Amino acid sequence: MRVELRPAPFDAVAEVGDYRAAGGSPGKSGATSIFIGTMRDFNEGEEVGAMTLEHYPGMTEKHLKEICEHAAGQWAVHDILLLHRTGDIEVGEDIVLVATWAAHRGDAIDATRFIIEDLKHRAPFWKKETVSDGERWVDRNTSGYSAAD
Amino acid sequence: MSIIKVKFFARIREEMGRAEDQVEFKPGLKVSDIWNRASGDDEMPEAMLVAVNMEHVKGDPELKEGDEVAFFPPVTGG
Numbered sequence A: 001m002r003v004e005l006r007p008a009p010f011d012a013v014a015e016v017g018d019y020r021a022a023g024g025s026p027g028k029s030g031a032t033s034i035f036i037g038t039m040r041d042f043n044e045g046e047e048v049g050a051m052t053l054e055h056y057p058g059m060t061e062k063h064l065k066e067i068c069e070h071a072a073g074q075w076a077v078h079d080i081l082l083l084h085r086t087g088d089i090e091v092g093e094d095i096v097l098v099a100t101w102a103a104h105r106g107d108a109i110d111a112t113r114f115i116i117e118d119l120k121h122r123a124p125f126w127k128k129e130t131v132s133d134g135e136r137w138v139d140r141n142t143s144g145y146s147a148a149d
Numbered sequence B: 001m002s003i004i005k006v007k008f009f010a011r012i013r014e015e016m017g018r019a020e021d022q023v024e025f026k027p028g029l030k031v032s033d034i035w036n037r038a039s040g041d042d043e044m045p046e047a048m049l050v051a052v053n054m055e056h057v058k059g060d061p062e063l064k065e066g067d068e069v070a071f072f073p074p075v076t077g078g
Helices: A012-023 A059-074 A105-122 B010-016 B031-039
Strands: A002-006 A031-038 A050-055 A077-085 A087-090 A094-102 A125-131 A134-137 B003-008 B020-024 B049-052 B055-057 B068-072
Touching (some): A002 A059, A012 A094, A059 A077, A059 A105, A077 A105, B003 B010, B031 B068
Parallel strands (some): A002 A077
Antiparallel strands (some): A050 A125, B003 B020, B049 B055, B049 B068
8 A cells, every 4th residue: 555645746647557567466456446636727617727735744644544544444455556746736737646456346446436535525635726816725625526516 | 831732724824824823731621722712712613624633523622731733624635
C-alpha cells in the first residue's frame, strides 16, 4: 500500500503503470480499478483558471491511510495506491489517483469507490479557486453526478 | 505551563486572521471554550468541523492537557 501527498504535478496513468511494474506478483490480481480526479476549467457555472489545495499536515496523511486500511479490511483487495495533490494546481492536472488491485472486479471497484467517496466527505483538504473576479473557497463537494449537482 | 494548541484552516483561518493559537490548559476546558476565546464569543459556524488530536469530533468534548484542536470548514478534497 502506498499513500502519498504530492506537492508537484504527477501523471496518474504513469504512476499506476510504475507501481504495478514494481509490484512483483503478476497474475495475482485479476482486477485493477482506477479513479483519477482531474482539475476542471469550470465549477458552479464559472470558469476556473487555477486552484490551491490546502490541507492539514499530519491529519490529512493519517486520514488517507485510515481510509485505505478500512477499505482493505472491508474488501478483498491485494494492494492500494492513493496519491493526492496539494498546493497550486493548474487546469488539466491530476488531483487524485485511487488504484486498487484484487482477484475480482467487484472488490476492486467497490474499494475504489469507497476510498474516493470517503476522501471527498472526510479527508481534510480545502479548495480555493481562481475565477475571473478573484479567488473563492469551494464550500462543498458535489454529489458526484451531474444531474444532482 | 501546559497548553492546548489550536489550529485554523482555509476560510476559518482567513476569518480569524491567523493559523494558530496557544491556550493555557485548565481542567474542564471544552472545545466550545476554545472557540469562544479564539473568536471573541462569535457563534460557532453551523457547518464548521472540529478535530481533536487529528480525529474528527462531534459535540463539545472536554479536552486533556496537550491536546491539539483544529477548526475548519467542510472538506473539499478529491
